[in-house]
Amino acid sequence: MSRVSVFILVVLASCSKKAVDQKAIHKNEDSLVQNLQSLHRENTEDTVSVPFSKSLKGNGYVYTLKGLESPNGAISFKSVSIFYKNRLHQKITVDTVFVLNEREVVFDVSQDANFDGYKDIELINWAGNYAYSSSFWLYDKKSKKYAHYKPLDTIQNIEINRQRKEITSNYHIGPVNTYSKVYQWQKGKLLLMSAHIEEEGEETNIYRKNGKIIVE
Numbered sequence: 001m002s003r004v005s006v007f008i009l010v011v012l013a014s015c016s017k018k019a020v021d022q023k024a025i026h027k028n029e030d031s032l033v034q035n036l037q038s039l040h041r042e043n044t045e046d047t048v049s050v051p052f053s054k055s056l057k058g059n060g061y062v063y064t065l066k067g068l069e070s071p072n073g074a075i076s077f078k079s080v081s082i083f084y085k086n087r088l089h090q091k092i093t094v095d096t097v098f099v100l101n102e103r104e105v106v107f108d109v110s111q112d113a114n115f116d117g118y119k120d121i122e123l124i125n126w127a128g129n130y131a132y133s134s135s136f137w138l139y140d141k142k143s144k145k146y147a148h149y150k151p152l153d154t155i156q157n158i159e160i161n162r163q164r165k166e167i168t169s170n171y172h173i174g175p176v177n178t179y180s181k182v183y184q185w186q187k188g189k190l191l192l193m194s195a196h197i198e199e200e201g202e203e204t205n206i207y208r209k210n211g212k213i214i215v216e
Contacts, residue, residue, distance in 0.1 A: 049076075052102075058109045059119050059139075061089065065107050073101040080121065080137075082146070090145050092137060097125050106134055113152065114138050114185055115165045121146055131156040131171040151190050155183070166193075176200065 049068040052075050056063045061084055067077040076098040082090040099105055106124035113120045118139040125135045133156050137146035152158070156171040156179075167183040167190070181195040192213070195206040205216045 054105065054107055056107065056109050060084065061109075063107075063109050063121065065105075065123070067098075069102075075099050075102060075105065077123070080123065092121075092146065092148075094123060094135075097123070097135075099124060099127055104132070106132065111136075111160050112162065113160055113167070114149075114188075114190075115162065116141075125153055130173075134158060149190075155181075 049070045052065075052067040052069040054065045056065075061082050064081045064083070065077065066079050066081065067075050069075045077094045079094060080092040081088060082092070104124065104127040106122060108122040109119055111120055111122055112118060113122070113136045116139075118141060120139055121137040122134045123137075124132055126133045133154055134152070136149050136152045138149050139146055152167075155167065155169045157169055159168045159170075161168060165184065169179070169181040169183070172178040176198070177200070178198045179195070180197075182193045183190050184193050185191075191208065192206070193208050195204075197204040197206070207214050207216075
């Protein structure tokens with residue numbers, strides 16, 4: 001056999017070995033990828049959120065709050081669906097609100113927040129150690145739908161007084177700063193009528209007179 005033939009056989013053998021090695025490498029890479037994907041799926045399954053749902057009946061409707069509950073108990077709200085005679089009447093999206101656990105969930109359809117004779121929807125939007133605030137969707141008798149009234153969103157520890165037709169707010173920040181506020185509805189708008197504030201040992205009184213806010 002000539003030297004040229006021997007050289008060709010060596011080259012072919014080398015190429016064949018490289019091809020086998022490449023196949024083995026690819027096989028090992030595929031196996032590693034599959035193992036990583038399987039591990040990722042297992043981890044994802046261990047931490048996946050589960051559906052959360054709470055339903056209330058009232059005013060001739062069924063109200064269903066839906067969201068997702070994570071393994072640590074935190075709940076993120078997604079929507080409130082309103083059904084009339086088993087048919088969807090209105091859907092409200094609330095996908096920017098969450099609470100740390102089910103004990104913090106405030107979901108109510110028994111309050112008349114604007115004293116017009118129709119019950120409204122209340123859903124918590126923030127919960128702290130000593131205070132909370134809710135969002136309200138007020139019922140419109142003309143459209144028979146609920147509309148979000150944003151000025152109510154920031155009133156902490158809200159109390160609705162049907163007898164006096166007032167909304168009150170009492171809360172504190174730290175051990176010495178306290179706030180007491182009274183609101184009333186006038187021509188479809190919620191107005192601050194009075195407030196007593198104590199901050200760092202100083203007292204401030206605010207009240208409305210002749211349509212103007214007075215601060216003392």
